[in-house]
């Protein structure tokens with residue numbers, strides 16, 4: 476499974492919108508393919524292969540002209556949004572320069588997506604809905620860490636809530652109870668509830684869940700339901716309170732950077748329902764960021780160690796006992812495509 480690549484026939488986020496400024500080009504990457512994102516002063520952003528058709532210099536180093544074309548920094552060949560070479564300045568004749576590949580490109584919810592596969596399919600595949608961006612009842616934070624591991628480790632790590640032991644210093648002692656699962660074409664969902672066995676509830680967590688005390692002030696079991704779903708190739712974690720209302724919504728996509736797909740750029744958005752006094756959430760926002768960052772760093776260390784062991788041993792020699800993770804592996808293996816990397820590179 477760690478040699479299965481992401482299926483390129485989906486929309487993948489490759490950059491945050493705010494990073495690609497008007498009149499500028501930006502270098503991104505999908506599975507070893509360099510991508511130039513170009514945002515003209517007017518009109519939508521577009522994506523080209525980030526290699527000039529002349530001498531393969533990155534177009535992302537070029538300049539964006541008034542027509543919205545990108546001009547290579549070396550000899551000034553200009554390419555339009557279809558990748559057609561429209562000018563070779565020193566020849567001044569149509570049709571001399573060869574084109575570069577253009578990728579279907581969309582912008583949504585603060586992310587720029589490209590469709591790296593068969594462009595003819597792009598219109599038939601939906602651009603995903605991303606957390607609760609744009610929903611005024613939620614406040615959303617974004618993060619995009621780079622991880623030295625195959626994307627499949629990320630799916631497993633989030634889906635498998637039985638590793639709360641790892642996070643005991645951040646969350647205190649809580650245990651997950653598996654409530655059930657759902658599966659279907661291209662998706663798998665696992666649901667859990669959590670019970671606190673000891674330690675105090677962290678403040679940031681209390682803000683999301685609220686505190687749970689009985690009339691005597693004793694802490695009560697948490698009744699929220701946490702649902703983690705891999706809807707290939709994306710993943711979500713949603714928390715519903717005991718009335719069934721959504722209170723937290725995490726969306727993530729794991730973008731493979733290298734050809735062997737062993738380096739991953741995660742794009743994540745975490746939406747938290749605003750409490751009645753919304754400023755409380757604003758006040759707690761930095762603490763919440765630190766809390767989620769610490770948890771994430773613990774997960775990062777783990778998935779990178781898993782990847783290292785895989786590399787040293789040349790495969791997974793482990794015993795997976797949790798049926799949900801076994802199902803997730805089957806889903807990821809069946810949904811992806813065989814890796815074609817010839818070099819032992821990341």
Ligand code: FES
Pocket residue numbers: 527528529530531532547548549550551552
């Ligand atoms: S390398 Fe791009 S114009 Fe020559």
Ligand SMILES: [Fe+2]
Pocket residue numbers: 632638642770774
């Ligand atoms: Fe974790």
